[in-house]
Amino acid sequence: MSINPLPPPREPTGLGRLPVARWFLIMGLVAGVVLLAGIVIAMMFGSRARALARAPGVAEQLDQLNMVLIVLFAVMLAFGIALAFIIRFAVLKPIDQLAQQVRTVAAGDFDHTLHVDRPAELAVLSSHVDSMRRRIVSAWRMADDQAEELRRSNGELEQFAYVASHDLQEPLRKIASFTQMLEQRYGSELDERAKQYIHYAVDGAKRMQLLINDLLDFSRVSRVTGGKTTVDTGKTLDTALDNLSATIEDTEATVTRDELPAIRGNRVQLTQLFQNLVENAIKFRSEASPRIHIGATRSGDMWEFSCSDNGIGVESKYADRIFLIFQRLHPRDVYPGTGIGLALCRKIVEYHGGQLWLDGDAEGRGATFRWTLPAAGDDDA
Template identity: 50%
Template sequence: MTSREPEALVPAAVDTLPINFAILDDEGMILHTNRAWQEFGKANEIELRPDTVGTNYLEVTAQAETETARTVADGLAEILDGERELFEHEYPCHSPDEQRWFLMRAAPFTDDGRRYVAVAHFDITERYEYQRRLEQSNEQLEQFAYAVSHDLREPLRMVTSYLQLLEQQYGDELDEDADEFIEFAVDGAERMEKMIEGILTYSRIDTQDNGLGSVDLEAVIDDVLQDLDVRIEETDAEITTESLPTVQGDASQLRQLFQNLLSNAIEYSGEGVPRVTISATREDDEWMVSVSDEGIGIDASDTDRVFEVFQRLHSHEEHEGTGIGLALCKRIVDKHGGDIWLESEPGEGTTISFTLPAVSEGAN
């Protein structure tokens, strides 16, 4: 018994795949469809899936006056013209009985010098539904965190006010231990209020939609330095800013981002004068911005943990803070579609870098 050559097995294997698959020639004509494509086309009246070999996919798609059809037609045309090597598009495909979502992928290949396009449609309904439920759950958690944090602020302020009033009214009658107890209680209440404020800010990042626009980072830094003027004077901090770009973003959130990063750099400067450098380099359609200091640094094993909420590497006696600052920075960068990371050596300083989208051509 002789085994079949691998090339001979390919059509049979493709035919059994639970993925709608087709091959087009360099003009968009359908040359081959697998069984899943054919069965789906027969069972559903779907304009984007002509299942007849010999039909021009582009022509049939162009006849459908929908946004999805136009997007697919344009993407495939660019592939056939050699302007791109991969096209992806997610789209709904609903019937009267059920709602489904698909991911279309198209990529070119050559055979004997001729260009062809492989087209596949993946059913992503389960993933789409899971993602939607996750987004709804996150939104509910954010709303819950906001509501709880907001409601806690007033009674906490009342506790602080009454403790201070007690100290003012009866300070002469209290002994040294009582004064110390009140001081501890007030300090704890004030720290808790800062944490609640941090939670409120953290929960607002995704719910507040100020819209993305062109943001001049040099102007943002000027505002942040003005806000931190007292702190900079108290510590004699030296902030060096290289040429910074204009990016696509939310100006208020980017201001919060830089304020947190500069505050951290000053706080963890060690015994020496804080020295911080802000720089930026272009990488394709993104800008990589870095904030570097010469401070105490952190161990490599903690570089990921510092971006988690309430993760502190030092006690309150050593350094002030709520453990939310860098988590907030990560959330802001995530919302802008970027990445953030940290490089550091104990005693050698820290560099926190993140990416932001460059301003697209023609943007205001």
């Protein structure tokens, strides 16, 4: 298995910039120079003592002392050479092997085994690191398999929702139309309770059609074929407001805006996004005439949009629930709808690589929704 390599390691600072081998070499040279200097100084003092000594036995003892120092130097030299070989082959070389193996893994080959035979401490360390590598690789593979299975399952669910909701349209039309025909043809023979039952059946069929249409819109978000282009969000807002012109006129709503930018996205879906948010602000209005403001500010590679209104607002404890599909906070007879509008808006924004949330810290009455969308590149603009 080979995946993206890890980022390069940070450069060492201070004394840590020198490799261990250079530290051993420097310390060995210093120790050798000190030992050699000590022997030379001892021989110099011996020569001076021999010149000052009168007894013949003193010179002989000094010669023996010099011989002992020479032998001691030779033994220390041999010991130092042996220690250097031991450090080189028992410590430095295994460390270099382990470092090379770690670099191979860090470069992206996560199946590469980490193992050194000596010394015992490095062998234990390498086994622990390799065990950690195996667990990480196993968890990564499991997560990758689960993500693939989730993508497949989501695709099948979207396909099922699309096909099922599409195929249910015609039976519902027949139920509604034939029930209405039944009332028209035999209305004079039916009592009030039978007419009420017919009304319930027709109303239920129409509401089911609304739910199915919303479900179709929801399933189409990730199935669009138009692709993404550079979109002027000001024009998409104009289109959304034209679609809502009758509602805006009836409610005497006022919609203001900042200068809206060009972003990278799907024109149809962005129009639906603005239309749903503005329509939502008008629907949940207070006693005063709706006042809605659409804002936009640049934040790095993204544009942060906002939709603020002076309506009834949303309590912060429902900030997550309102984005769930078919979730409603109010009875259907008070505020009509299927409860899918904000869920559809969030799916559209996430499809474009952004985020949608309720701003619980916004000032004033009403609700403020914020969302991010990727800015159009210079080439696209």
